[in-house]
Amino acid sequence: MPEPILRAEAVTKRFGGFTALSGISASFLAGQLTAIIGPNGAGKSTFFNVLSGSFPPSSGRIFLDGTDITHTPQHQLAHMGIAKSFQITxxxxxxxxxENVRIAAQALRSRFNLWAARDALDLDGEVMALLARVGLTDRRFEQADTLAHGQQRCLEIAVALACKPRVLLLDEPTAGMSPQEAREMMDLILALNEERTVILVEHRMKLVMGISDRIVVLHHGTLLAEGAPDDIRRHDEVRRVYLGQSV
Incomplete structure (x- = not known):
């Protein structure tokens, strides 16, 4: 087994007296697409937030390429190659x-006065390439809040890609999308996975099963199962948890 690019070791997260995650250990291999799934309240988004540095774990550790990054500030994680998009745009x-994508590209090069740097850095070619990647070239001059929901999600991915991530974390990338939009988003995610590791939290299990190399299943804040899609489909406890749902 090769060294994972990202690894959680015995991660626990408490909010006051409530334990959202309990002793979760999971590995994410470089170049793979891993989906984190589970019923409502399973701890998926909390685990995502711990992996991405949004929440510090109450105990346990997170490693990137074998280096402990548990208490590394989020802005430093971006410079180390971890980028994310959120469930809420x-x-x-x-x-x-x-401008949204340009600011993200500038932030990778200038940590301080982004507005002063905007004229000093020639980033138009890079920004246009990112917009083409997510299908937004024709909308480049439009205000971000005028875009349709699916287009806003694509823009947020372009913003994340501007950080040149090795690991791309996506929280519910198809939330609020029609079935057609969701399929198009999954096609985009597959294309992005050809160049980087992708970890996503997703509730559309049929889509997840069709694109994932590996699946992590959470239930009540614990790790229920981990494996290839076919292994998860045959897992008796996963089937019980998802009673009435197709996995």
Whole structure:
């Protein structure tokens, strides 16, 4: 087994007296697409937030390429190659599509005055390439909050890609999308996975089973199962947890 690019070791997360995650250990191999699934309240988004540095674990550790990054600030994680998008779209709504991506690209190069750096850095070619990657070239001059929901999700992915991540974390990338939009988003995610490790939290299990190399199943804040899609489909306890749902 090769060294995982990202690894959680005995991660526990408590909010006051509530334990959201309990002793979860999971490995994510470089170049793979791993989906984190589970019923509502399973701890998926909490685990995502711990992996991405949004929440510090109450105990346990997170490793990137074997280096302990448990208490590393989020802005440093971005420079180390971890980028993420959120379940709730997180953009500059009154800026243009182009400006949203440009600011992210500038942030990778200048940690301080982004506005002072905007004229000093020639990033238009890079920004246009990212917008083409997510199908937004024709919308580049439009204000971000005028885009349809699915397009806003694509823009957020372009913003994440501007950080040149080795690991891309996506929280519910198809949330609020029609079936057709969800399939198009999954096609985009598959294409992105050809160049980087992708970890996503997703509730559309049929889509997940069709694109994932590996699946991590959470239930009541614990690790229920981990394996290839076919192994998860045959797992008796997973089938019991998802009673009435197709896995």
């Amino acid at each position: 997180n953009l500059f709504p009154k800026l243009s599509v182009h």
